[in-house]
Amino acid sequence: MTAFIFTRFAQSVLVLFIMSLLVFGGVNLVGDPVEMLINPEADQAEVERVIRELGLDRPVTEQYWYFLINAFKGDLGDSFIFGEPALKLIIQRMPATLELALFSLFISLIIAIPLGIYAGYNPDSKPSKVIMAGSILGFSMPTFWVGIIFIMIFAVQLGWLPSTGRGEIGTFMGINSSLFTLNGLSHVFLPALNLALFKISSVIRLTRAGTREIILQDYITFARSKGISEKRVVLIHVLKNILIPIVTVVGLEFGSLIAFSTVTETVFAWPGMGKLIIDSIYNLDRPVIVAYLMIIVTFFVFLNLIVDILYTFLDPRVRIKGNHQ
Amino acid sequence: MSPKLRKFVEFCKDFSSNKVALVAFFIFLLILFVAIFAPLVSPTDPYDLNTVSIMNSRLPPFSEDFSGNYFLLGTDGAGRDMVSAIFYGLRVSLGVGVLSGIFALIIGSFFGISAAFFGGRYESIIMRIVDIQLSFPSILVALIILAAFGKGVEKTIIALILVQWAYYARTARSSALVEINKEYVDAARCLAFGNTRIMFKHILPNCMAPLIVVGTLQTAHAISLEATLSFLGLGLPITEPSLGLLIGNGFEYMYSGDFWISIFPGVALLITVASINLVGDHLRDMFNPRLH
Numbered sequence: 063m064t065a066f067i068f069t070r071f072a073q074s075v076l077v078l079f080i081m082s083l084l085v086f087g088g089v090n091l092v093g094d095p096v097e098m099l100i101n102p103e104a105d106q107a108e109v110e111r112v113i114r115e116l117g118l119d120r121p122v123t124e125q126y127w128y129f130l131i132n133a134f135k136g137d138l139g140d141s142f143i144f145g146e147p148a149l150k151l152i153i154q155r156m157p158a159t160l161e162l163a164l165f166s167l168f169i170s171l172i173i174a175i176p177l178g179i180y181a182g183y184n185p186d187s188k189p190s191k192v193i194m195a196g197s198i199l200g201f202s203m204p205t206f207w208v209g210i211i212f213i214m215i216f217a218v219q220l221g222w223l224p225s226t227g228r229g230e231i232g233t234f235m236g237i238n239s240s241l242f243t244l245n246g247l248s249h250v251f252l253p254a255l256n257l258a259l260f261k262i263s264s265v266i267r268l269t270r271a272g273t274r275e276i277i278l279q280d281y282i283t284f285a286r287s288k289g290i291s292e293k294r295v296v297l298i299h300v301l302k303n304i305l306i307p308i309v310t311v312v313g314l315e316f317g318s319l320i321a322f323s324t325v326t327e328t329v330f331a332w333p334g335m336g337k338l339i340i341d342s343i344y345n346l347d348r349p350v351i352v353a354y355l356m357i358i359v360t361f362f363v364f365l366n367l368i369v370d371i372l373y374t375f376l377d378p379r380v381r382i383k384g385n386h387q
Numbered sequence: 388m389s390p391k392l393r394k395f396v397e398f399c400k401d402f403s404s405n406k407v408a409l410v411a412f413f414i415f416l417l418i419l420f421v422a423i424f425a426p427l428v429s430p431t432d433p434y435d436l437n438t439v440s441i442m443n444s445r446l447p448p449f450s451e452d453f454s455g456n457y458f459l460l461g462t463d464g465a466g467r468d469m470v471s472a473i474f475y476g477l478r479v480s481l482g483v484g485v486l487s488g489i490f491a492l493i494i495g496s497f498f499g500i501s502a503a504f505f506g507g508r509y510e511s512i513i514m515r516i517v518d519i520q521l522s523f524p525s526i527l528v529a530l531i532i533l534a535a536f537g538k539g540v541e542k543t544i545i546a547l548i549l550v551q552w553a554y555y556a557r558t559a560r561s562s563a564l565v566e567i568n569k570e571y572v573d574a575a576r577c578l579a580f581g582n583t584r585i586m587f588k589h590i591l592p593n594c595m596a597p598l599i600v601v602g603t604l605q606t607a608h609a610i611s612l613e614a615t616l617s618f619l620g621l622g623l624p625i626t627e628p629s630l631g632l633l634i635g636n637g638f639e640y641m642y643s644g645d646f647w648i649s650i651f652p653g654v655a656l657l658i659t660v661a662s663i664n665l666v667g668d669h670l671r672d673m674f675n676p677r678l679h
Binding site: 073077081084085087088198199201202203204205206207210211213214218317318321322324325328329339340343344351354355358359362366369 | 515519522523524526527530531534535536607611614615618619620621631634637638641642646649650653656657660661664665668
């Protein structure tokens, strides 16, 4: 067990190291670092001063070493546009992204689980076929385009919901979030539904497959033979057993919602991390780009590490394999 | 009839049993035809500055200009005919999607089959890399590549190959593992054929069915991902106007109610991706032995 965790941890560090090489290489070797890292409006004396300050006149290996040391200290450079540390900018915008991702996770579970159970319970009925066709459509629809359609219908034509920004922010138990005000909720609804779309399709499929398996189990037959109503069988026995794998998978895939929120945030001008990175790429704000990439990669690497370790607790087969390595 | 032909006819019959997939397949063929022959079937050349007139900008669908040109789906901000722009856009989108798919298929099946064939340390390293890569969402992998190295046609294709190869590698390895224990591989070994020959002339053809299924579904995914990246301004440059870029161009006119500029390219994208997905879904069911 310890050996397994140690191997995985070493692997995570290796992945982070390779990523830092890739990002560093992208910024400093492929493009001209002077052009990318120094504000284009700086004059010659300023350019030379910054080149010396950033150590760009030193060998590449030495530069990379300083990049790593500074990254460990939490110093990933200052943004050209905002003049603030890139790390601080990203951390400021993190709550908005997390709030969007959490709310859309909530929406997708609320919509998809009942539909999935229905489709699994009556696999050959007409509505089930419609649900399954809908889930294929949901897979095929490009998220950003659906977002545009949402804006067109609900914001431009009907004028029901706002289409940009985060709205009013309320405070509850020391947490600031737009989920705590009505205005904020109206702002988060469209982007969250948009982000949830892909998840809804996949959770419907998962739930349907799970329900079809569970329905055939002995304990369901037993529950029925005891004379329990069908409603209770579905709501208690099926639902409870289906929730375990779904919550596990969806929880573990939370990271993908954060990655895909880049797209939704851009469409709905949601002031989160994803919009920040896209804006920074437009503005060639390289320190922020580097900082974002390093943070998001670190986040994913450690998320995966935790997932791997959790799996060893949930699935003993993984643990045994790890011990024999 | 030769056995090969008979097998093909049987396959066609089997495929046509699902009417939805059959219709999807013909729609896809039509889209492919339009994409390949875009310059011939388009009403106008949307990128020929002599024929495009700014006077025609943002005309709604079903309108006509003074010289009698008819715009079925309207025009965009620069006065280009939307039908033609979509035809040319399909060409770019499908081209990038299919090209990256083919490269990813080649690279992925090479690593997958060789991993299964040689086993040992080589296999565990390759499969570990595959696992690590698949733990990152595809959009994030593409975002890292394009944010670090900048946008462009080759970079977009490289990003799409990097996103996809791991899926092919995993599929190729798992089917090759089954094939390797079969007698024909032993026979080939007894004939002292080289490793390369056994891997790619004997094992690879027998792994093609699952690889084709993954290929169709991945190509649909790649087309969709390219559109997303181009919409975000990270993918293709404006000189290669794919469907994603067309949708992005129309986005700025949305708030003034000119819906057609971004809606119709999106519909074209949706039909393309959905038809490929439906065909892929049916192929997967056909090749899945558990369902027969």
